[in-house]
Amino acid sequence: MKQTLLVKHAVGGRMFIDSDKQAVPYSVVQHGEGWKFTVSIPWSGAIEELLACKNELNVFIFQEFDDQPTLKTWYYVKDGSVEYDSDQASLTIIADSRIEYYPHLYSS
Template identity: 40%
Template structure:
């Protein structure tokens, strides 16, 4: 399973770690716009609130399953983050992506 974690751009505070918080997520092309749509199944409303409050200060990293030397950084220059309480899903629209070696 891929590993996703989200940090604050200022200071590096960890908001969410898919392994630690045991959440699932998907990343697909955004469809009607350039970029990617990240959907996270997130029952913890407090974490979701923190992510929405800091919507334009998020560094989103994904490490593909089994990768030990590569990761992908997703970011949103417009801070497009929404949480749906009814279905406990957090959606982030990212317009940038950089793959790099660690």
């Protein structure tokens, strides 16, 4: 299985993180009623811009399988916490809710 993490600006659609194009270690774990993403990524202008619109982020996990359709999970950040730890070069995103879906079920 191949898994990809995407972090996008929900309003403008700008892509901030795409683990398929930039190899970044990350983890996602259950965190209370939501989910906690931790991404090891160096500070950059893109991270600065991400933090400037931290209340308008969407996070996606795409799971691609050899023997079944791709499963996409869309995480909503809403009022979740988004922080960058410069000492650890680590971005933390807390998502409040999520929706799992198979895109092929919505194609015409």
